[in-house]
Amino acid sequence: MAQLVTIHAGLANTAALFIAALGIWALIQRVRSQPLSGSWFGAAMIGELVLVAQVLVGAILYFQGLGAALPRPFIHILYGIVAIITLPAAQAYFGGLDDENVTTLAMAVTCL
Numbered sequence: 001m002a003q004l005v006t007i008h009a010g011l012a013n014t015a016a017l018f019i020a021a022l023g024i025w026a027l028i029q030r031v032r033s034q035p036l037s038g039s040w041f042g043a044a045m046i047g048e049l050v051l052v053a054q055v056l057v058g059a060i061l062y063f064q065g066l067g068a069a070l071p072r073p074f075i076h077i078l079y080g081i082v083a084i085i086t087l088p089a090a091q092a093y094f095g096g097l098d099d100e101n102v103t104t105l106a107m108a109v110t111c112l
Contacts, residue, residue, distance in 0.1 A: 004061055011054035015083070018047045023111030026104055035100035036107060044087055044107075055080040086110060 022044055029036055058080055067073040090110040094103045 001061070001064060001066065004057055004064075005066070008054060008057045008061060011050060011057060015047065015050045015054055018043075018050060019087075019111050022047055023108050026108035026111060030101060030104040030108060033101060034104075036104050041091075044091075048084070048087055051083050055084055 022040070025040060025043070026036060029040070058076065061067070062073065062077070067076075070076060087110065090107060094106040094110075097103050097106075
């Protein structure tokens with residue numbers, strides 16, 4: 001169980017840094033007045049997969065009884081759900097905009 005806690009914490013750090021890097025990348029694209037490329041969206045998919053892995057490990061820990069050790073386990077569940085749906089929801093909402101600069105800036109803000 002201690003190994004799963006370490007993996008969960010490592011995935012949390014990885015996801016946070018990776019999504020922040022996506023935000024910085026999107027800001028750079030915005031400053032250069034370039035739209036987000038397929039490479040950026042591919043990296044966003046990798047970030048989503050890291051988040052899903054973290055949530056799955058967190059769910060395993062929760063159902064093994066570790067949730068009782070947390071002061072407010074529902075907050076962790078809420079964060080997990082929000083973390084998974086944020087990027088796809090932002091893409092669905094902002095992806096249909098005509099101005100690519102606005103879309104790029106919106107995705108940067110979403111990531112950061």
